[in-house]
Ligand SMILES: Nc1ncnc2c1ncn2[C@@H]1O[C@H](COP(=O)(O)OP(=O)(O)OP(=O)(O)O)[C@@H](O)[C@H]1O
């Protein structure tokens with residue numbers, strides 16, 4: 585019997601601070617609810633937040649994987665994985681940003697080839713820069729979720745990104761408009777945004793998903809979608825339908 589490979593899903597955007605990492609955590613929480621094994625790979629190599637947000641001290645990080653692989657000390661990919669809950673694992677970013685310089689994208693490809701058979705979904709948290717690592721990661725991903733905020737510069741830069749993908753005839757992306765990380769910035773209508781980026785907006789996370797107590801959740805290492813105290817649990821149905829849609833499970 586063939587072993588089923590998990591989908592590699594990258595969350596990418598062209599602006600920092602627009603809720604990408606929070607979405608990654610929330611999607612992982614939905615995977616836990618759906619009993620799907622999920623690995624979060626923190627590729628914000630210089631300043632990732634996943635281990636901190638989950639309040640877990642990783643023994644080893646992606647840097648140790650690269651270092652061990654390079655020096656013939658590599659044994660098993662599980663050595664670099666930190667467990668969070670029954671269905672959620674993560675691989676942390678380097679502890680020291682100086683280690684990030686030593687991570688070549690070819691090792692990330694090797695790492696992805698090793699982990700994808702152990703999970704139903706591999707969720708990759710990225711930075712907002714289209715550097716060599718991110719280009720390779722996006723290439724390697726089965727699906728990409730572009731996150732855009734309701735911000736003039738972000739929308740303009742998203743238009744450029746989409747046009748690059750259209751030029752390359754790459755269609756494996758979906759676009760999510762995230763209005764949940766602040767409540768005071770909804771200048772442009774959906775119509776305006778679609779018109780500027782010349783693409784459909786596939787998903788919208790509205791400011792209803794703004795969590796006033798997010799810092800408290802982070803300090804406690806709690807994922808909002810798994811926390812009963814967070815408001816409007818029924819709205820998580822939207823996140824659930826996004827992850828099922830993008831993962832191609834909608835008709836299962
Ligand atoms: N739904 C939300 N409700 C309240 N605050 C939020 C929400 N989503 C994100 N935030 C806050 O907004 C800030 C940016 O979020 P986050 O770190 O997820 O964005 P990011 O795009 O990953 O940023 P970076 O580019 O720095 O990696 C954080 O302080 C986070 O706690």
Ligand SMILES: [Mg+2]
Pocket residue numbers: 604605606628633709710
């Ligand atoms: Mg982030």
